[in-house]
Amino acid sequence: MSDTLFLDIMAGKIPADIVFENDQVIGFRDINPQAPHHVLFVPRERIPTINDIQPEQAALIGELFLAAACYARELGVDSRGYRVVMNCNEAAGQTVFHIHLHFLAGRNFQWPPG
Ligand code: 5GP
Numbered sequence: 001m002s003d004t005l006f007l008d009i010m011a012g013k014i015p016a017d018i019v020f021e022n023d024q025v026i027g028f029r030d031i032n033p034q035a036p037h038h039v040l041f042v043p044r045e046r047i048p049t050i051n052d053i054q055p056e057q058a059a060l061i062g063e064l065f066l067a068a069a070c071y072a073r074e075l076g077v078d079s080r081g082y083r084v085v086m087n088c089n090e091a092a093g094q095t096v097f098h099i100h101l102h103f104l105a106g107r108n109f110q111w112p113p114g
Helices: 005-010 055-075
Strands: 018-021 025-029 037-043 083-085 101-105
Touching: 005 025, 005 037, 018 037, 018 055, 025 055, 037 055, 055 101
Parallel strands: none
Antiparallel strands: 018 025, 025 037, 037 101, 083 101
């Protein structure tokens, strides 16, 4: 998977179903949804993995969660519940090295996640 895939989506070079946008974060539907609602919230600035997040980027990471919560309210799933997940590196299943918060909603989720 290309490390610049999400930059290409932001640049409009690759089509995506965008559901959220502000100056720091973009949200678009996952191409291979794992729930009725599966959106990826991505910072416009490329950070490869959680391990690369710098202290001065802490507010940007917060923006991902604010975007997810805003979208949950918009969908009306905020009370029922939803899941957000960020995979880090191979063992966790990260395939695109530009951090992204998976937002999953519309079904019940198991724990542990497997
Ligand atoms: P990761 O495995 O890195 O946590 O998540 C990457 C996600 O990106 C996967 O859920 C995958 O389905 C999604 N994805 C991969 N390629 C594309 C694409 O071209 N468009 C969209 N919208 N999602 C993609």
